[in-house]
Amino acid sequence: MKIGDLARRTGLSTHTIRYYERIGLLPYASRASSQQREYDASILVWIEFLGRLKTTGMPIRDKLRYARLRERGPETEQDRRILLEEHRTKVRTHIAELQACLAVLDTKIAGYAGSDMVEKNDDAATERRKRAVR
């Protein structure tokens, strides 16, 4: 598989793939036909996992730590596990925060929803809603 195919399959741009290789997130790809990168399907799994880490907000510097451990082989598994466990904790915390904010958003929206008549200001609507909830 060449870089363009990989780009199509992963949704990354070829620019990004080269950038990831440059910084060490992707292993140095073998240049099969002198110069051009040649990928085999196994890279897809890794890129997909990188995507998960990205979605969950892991900064590149941490993904890099993970990638380096991975390349050092199986004796780093426990370190990788710890790294992922720490990350999981952060993700859980973040989800909880988001859900709390979502509740606030719901309240705010509910406050606006009832006001087809003109209100003094948005706080008036919000305050009325709060009283209604009590």
Next chain:
Amino acid sequence: MKIGDLARRTGLSTHTIRYYERIGLLPYASRASSQQREYDASILVWIEFLGRLKTTGMPIRDKLRYARLRERGPETEQDRRILLEEHRTKVRTHIAELQACLAVLDTKIAGYAGSDMVEKNDDAATERRKRAVR
């Protein structure tokens, strides 16, 4: 309340507060004692709400749109409601994504956890785990 007090109460830096005013996220503060900004407690509610929007990943440009509507007064309430509803949808989607990633993370960690004996590579552990799940 002066800018330093506000900074302490909100967790924002004075730099950030001035920056927010400059770009229009915060209303232009009255300079009470010629030059120095004077805030009253009502600003705290707005800053807290801005924090919620930030936590939930709303970009500044959208917060700005909301802020401008807010300043135009109560006749913009329905527009604000729509804006928040759209944002809420994005937040819900994002939470769902995070939860899906969390499940992947759990699987991966579980795969590592069982491997106190040496594995060939991390995929070996992951693959074994997948078989166990089936």
Next chain:
DNA sequence: CCTTGACTTAGAGTGCGCTCGAACTTGTAT
């Protein structure tokens, strides 16, 4: 009065994560 610390402005700098451009080489279809 004087010090000290908080305030002011305008504008430059930072860190992150890409993203793009230029100039060139390689691979493939006709």
Next chain:
DNA sequence: ATACAAGTTCGAGCGCACTCTAAGTCAAGG
């Protein structure tokens, strides 16, 4: 053979959201 699509490297540039610096002004306690 020729065209042209897709690849290469290197380095510069970008958008976001701050963050900091410089050079100065102001205010409250001793």
